Amino acid sequence: MIVAENVEKRFGDALVLKRVNLRVEPGEVVTILGASGSGKSTLIRCINGLEALSGGKITVDGHDVSTKAGLVAARRASATVFQLFNLYPHMTALGNITLAPIEVLKLPKAEAEARARALLDKVGLGAHAGAYPQQLSGGQRQRVGICRALAMQPRYLLLDEVTSALDPEMTGDVLRILAELADDGTTMVFVTHEIEFARHISSRIVFLEQGELIVDLPTAQFFAEDGGLAVPRIRQFLSKMKKD
Amino acid sequence: MRFWRVIEPHIGFLLQGFALTIVACLLAIVGAVLLGALTASMRSSGNRWVRGTANAYGDVFRNVPFLVQLFFFFYGLPELGIYIGAFETGVIAMSIAGGAFVSDVILSGILTVDTGVIDAAKVSGLSRIKIFTRIVLPIALRVSVRPMGSILINLVLTSSILSTITVNELTGAAKIVAATTFKPFEVYAVLLVLYASLTTLLSFAISAIHRRLNRFMMGG
Amino acid sequence: MRYADFTPYDIVLLLQGLGVTLALFVGTTLIGLAIGLALAVAHHYRVPGCRPVIVLVTEALKNSPVLVQLFLVFFGIPAFLHIRMSPVEAATLTISLNTAAFAFVVFRSGIESIDRDQIEAAQVFGLSRSQILRLIIAPQAAAFSVGPLVGILVNQLQVTSLISVIGVFDLTKIGNILNLRTLQPFIVWAVIGLIYYLAAKTLAHAGGRIEAALRKSVKWGGI
Ligand SMILES: Nc1ncnc2c1ncn2[C@@H]1O[C@H](COP(=O)(O)OP(=O)(O)OP(=O)(O)O)[C@@H](O)[C@H]1O
Ligand SMILES: [Mg+2]
Numbered sequence: 001m002i003v004a005e006n007v008e009k010r011f012g013d014a015l016v017l018k019r020v021n022l023r024v025e026p027g028e029v030v031t032i033l034g035a036s037g038s039g040k041s042t043l044i045r046c047i048n049g050l051e052a053l054s055g056g057k058i059t060v061d062g063h064d065v066s067t068k069a070g071l072v073a074a075r076r077a078s079a080t081v082f083q084l085f086n087l088y089p090h091m092t093a094l095g096n097i098t099l100a101p102i103e104v105l106k107l108p109k110a111e112a113e114a115r116a117r118a119l120l121d122k123v124g125l126g127a128h129a130g131a132y133p134q135q136l137s138g139g140q141r142q143r144v145g146i147c148r149a150l151a152m153q154p155r156y157l158l159l160d161e162v163t164s165a166l167d168p169e170m171t172g173d174v175l176r177i178l179a180e181l182a183d184d185g186t187t188m189v190f191v192t193h194e195i196e197f198a199r200h201i202s203s204r205i206v207f208l209e210q211g212e213l214i215v216d217l218p219t220a221q222f223f224a225e226d227g228g229l230a231v232p233r234i235r236q237f238l239s240k241m242k243k244d
Numbered sequence: 245m246r247f248w249r250v251i252e253p254h255i256g257f258l259l260q261g262f263a264l265t266i267v268a269c270l271l272a273i274v275g276a277v278l279l280g281a282l283t284a285s286m287r288s289s290g291n292r293w294v295r296g297t298a299n300a301y302g303d304v305f306r307n308v309p310f311l312v313q314l315f316f317f318f319y320g321l322p323e324l325g326i327y328i329g330a331f332e333t334g335v336i337a338m339s340i341a342g343g344a345f346v347s348d349v350i351l352s353g354i355l356t357v358d359t360g361v362i363d364a365a366k367v368s369g370l371s372r373i374k375i376f377t378r379i380v381l382p383i384a385l386r387v388s389v390r391p392m393g394s395i396l397i398n399l400v401l402t403s404s405i406l407s408t409i410t411v412n413e414l415t416g417a418a419k420i421v422a423a424t425t426f427k428p429f430e431v432y433a434v435l436l437v438l439y440a441s442l443t444t445l446l447s448f449a450i451s452a453i454h455r456r457l458n459r460f461m462m463g464g
Numbered sequence: 465m466r467y468a469d470f471t472p473y474d475i476v477l478l479l480q481g482l483g484v485t486l487a488l489f490v491g492t493t494l495i496g497l498a499i500g501l502a503l504a505v506a507h508h509y510r511v512p513g514c515r516p517v518i519v520l521v522t523e524a525l526k527n528s529p530v531l532v533q534l535f536l537v538f539f540g541i542p543a544f545l546h547i548r549m550s551p552v553e554a555a556t557l558t559i560s561l562n563t564a565a566f567a568f569v570v571f572r573s574g575i576e577s578i579d580r581d582q583i584e585a586a587q588v589f590g591l592s593r594s595q596i597l598r599l600i601i602a603p604q605a606a607a608f609s610v611g612p613l614v615g616i617l618v619n620q621l622q623v624t625s626l627i628s629v630i631g632v633f634d635l636t637k638i639g640n641i642l643n644l645r646t647l648q649p650f651i652v653w654a655v656i657g658l659i660y661y662l663a664a665k666t667l668a669h670a671g672g673r674i675e676a677a678l679r680k681s682v683k684w685g686g687i
Contacts, residue, residue: 086364100368132460309625319649404529429540
C-alpha cells in the first residue's frame with residue numbers, strides 16, 4: 001500500500017503540494033488528474049523519492065521514503081515510467097531492461113535477459129532487443145521504458161504522462177499495453193490527460209487543484225452528475241479536455 | 245637517400261625506443277583516465293573540500309611546466325625513500341599531468357548527461373556508485389572521445405621529455421644515434437616526421453572511434 | 465655537510481632565471497604572433513602556392529614535440545649548414561615558429577568566422593580590400609582570437625622551460641643548478657613550479673581582461 005499523509009512540497013517560496021493525502025491499495029489503478037502545474041508530477045516524484053518532502057510522510061508498503069533504508073525498500077517495491085522515456089542512450093533495449101535486475105536484484109545475467117526478452121515479446125518488440133534507443137520510434141522507446149519498469153517486478157507502477165510525447169497511433173499501442181497490465185491486476189498510479197482511457201481503466205480518480213487534492217472518488221462516481229461533475233472546477237476541466 | 249643511409253644501421257635501436265614511447269603513452273593514458281575520472285567525480289561532489297582539492301590538483305598541474313613536474317618527481321621521490329626507475333617515474337608524472345586535463349574533459353561530459361536518465365537510474369534502485377560507473381561515466385566517456393584523443397596526442401608529444409631523465413624512449417634513442425653518427429640534422433628531421441605521422445595517424449583513429457562509439461547516441 | 469645550503473644570493477639567481485624566461489617568452493610571442501598573422505593573411509588571400517606549404521609546416525610543428533624541434537634547430541641546423549648557433553638563438557627561432565603555428569590556426573579561424581556578408585556589404589560601401597582588412601576583419605578577428613590565444617600563450621610559457629635542455633639559463637635551468645647544489649629537490653622544484661604557476665595565472669588573468677575589453681569595443685564600434 002502507498003500512503004501519503006499531509007504531504008507538502010515547496011520549491012523556494014512556492015508551495016506546490018498542500019497537505020495531500022492519498023492511499024493506493026494493491027490491485028487499484030488510481031489516476032491523478034489536474035491542470036498543468038497543479039503538482040501531479042511532483043507528487044509522483046515525491047513517491048519515488050526523486051524529490052524530498054517539505055512536510056508530511058509517504059510510505060510504500062510501510063517503508064518511509066524519507067529515510068535512507070526506507071527509500072531503498074520503497075524503490076524496490078515500485079517502478080516508474082517517464083514522460084520522456086529517459087532510456088539509457090548507450091545501452092540497447094535489452095541492456096536498458098536488464099541493468100537493474102542484474103545490479104539491484106542480483107539476477108543471473110541469463111535469467112535477466114530471458115525475462116527481458118519475454119517482456120519485449122509481450123509488447124511486440126521481440127525483434128528489437130539489440131536496438132539502441134536512438135534507433136527506435138517514440139512509441140517503441142516508451143514500450144522499452146515500460147518493460148524496464150516491469151522487469152523489476154514492482155508491486156506498484158508509477159506512470160507520469162507516459163503517452164503525451166507520442167503521436168496518436170503510438171499512444172494507442174502504449175495504452176493497449178497499459179490496459180492489459182491493469183487487467184492483470186497491476187497496481188498503478190497514473191498521471192494522464194487521456195480522460196477516456198482513465199475512465200476505462202481506473203478504479204479511482206483523484207483531482208489536484210493548485211497543489212491541493214480536492215476530490216478522491218471511485219471512477220463511476222467521479223464522472224457522475226452528482227459526484228465529481230458537481231464540482232464546478234472539475235466540470236470545467238473535463239469540458240476543456242474534451243475540446244482539446 | 246641520405247636520411248635513410250644515416251638511420252638504417254640504427255633502425256633496430258630506434259624501434260626499441262619507439263616501442264618504449266608507445267608503452268609509456270599507453271600506461272600514462274590509462275593512469276590519466278583513472279585519475280581524471282576520480283578527479284572529475286570529486287569535482288562534481290557536493291562536499292566543498294573534496295571539490296576544492298580536486299580543483300586545486302587540476303589547476304596546479306595544468307599551470308606548471310611538465311619538465312618541472314618531472315624533475316620534482318625524479319629528484320624528489322628518492323628523497324622520500326621511493327626508489328623507482330626513471331621510466332616508472334616518467335609514466336607516473338605523465339599520468340598525473342594527463343589526469344588534470346582528462347578530469348576537465350570528463351567533467352564536461354558528465355554535465356551533458358540528461359538528468360532524466362539519472363532519475364531513471366535512481367528510481368530503479370541503483371546505488372550512487374553504480375549510477376556513476378554504469379550510466380554517467382560511460383555516457384561521459386563517449387562524448388569525450390575526441391577531446392580525450394587530443395590529450396593522448398599531447399601525451400605522445402610530452403613523452404619525448406622523458407629523455408631528459410635518462411629514459412631512452414624514441415627521442416632518447418635518437419639523441420644517442422645523433423651523437424654516434426654525428427648527423428644530428430638527418431636524425432632529428434626523421435624523428436620530427438615520425439612523431440608528426442604518428443600523431444596524425446592517431447587523430448584519424450580517434451575520429452573513427454568517436455564515430456563508432458557515438459553511432460547510436462543522441463546528437464552524436 | 466654534503467650539500468650547500470640556500471643563500472640569499474639564490475633569490476637573485478631565481479630572478480635572473482625568471483627574467484630570461486620572461487624575456488624569451490615575450491620575444492618569441494611577439495615574433496610568433498606576427499608570423500602567425502602574416503601566414504593567416506597569406507592563406508586568406510590565397511597567395512599562389514602558399515596554402516599547402518603553410519598548412520604542412522604548421523601541422524608538422526603542432527604535431528611534433530618541441531624538444532625534438534629544439535634539437536633539430538640547435539644541433540641539426542649548425543651541423544647541416546656549418547653555421548654557429550647559440551642556445552638563445554636556437555630557442556628563439558624554435559619557440560617563435562612554434563607559437564606562429566598555433567597562432568596561425570587561431571587567426572585563420574578568426575578570419576573565417578567573420579561573416580562573408582559583412583565583407584560584401586563593405587564592398588558595396590566602396591571600401592578597398594586593404595581597408596576591409598584593416599577596418600573590419602582585423603578588429604573582429606582580434607576579438608574572436610584573444611580567448612584561444614591566451615590559452616596558447618599560457619601553454620607556450622610552460623613550453624619555454626624546455627630551452628633549459630639546450631643550455632639556456634632560464635628559470636628551469638636555475639632550478640637544475642640549485643637542485644644539484646643543495647640536494648633539496650622538493651623545495652627547489654616546488655619553488656620553481658610556484659613561480660611558473662604564478663606567471664601563468666597572471667598571464668591568464670591579464671588575457672581575460674584584454675578579451676573582455678576587446679569584445680566590448682567591437683560591440684560598440686562595429687559597422
Ligand atoms: N524543480 C522545480 N523547481 C521549481 N519549481 C518547480 C520544480 N518542479 C516543479 N515546479 C513547479 O511546481 C509546480 C507543479 O509542477 P508539476 O510539474 O508537478 O506540475 P504538473 O501537474 O505535473 O504539470 P503538467 O501537467 O504540466 O506536467 C509548477 O508550478 C512548477 O513550476
Ligand atoms: Mg507533469
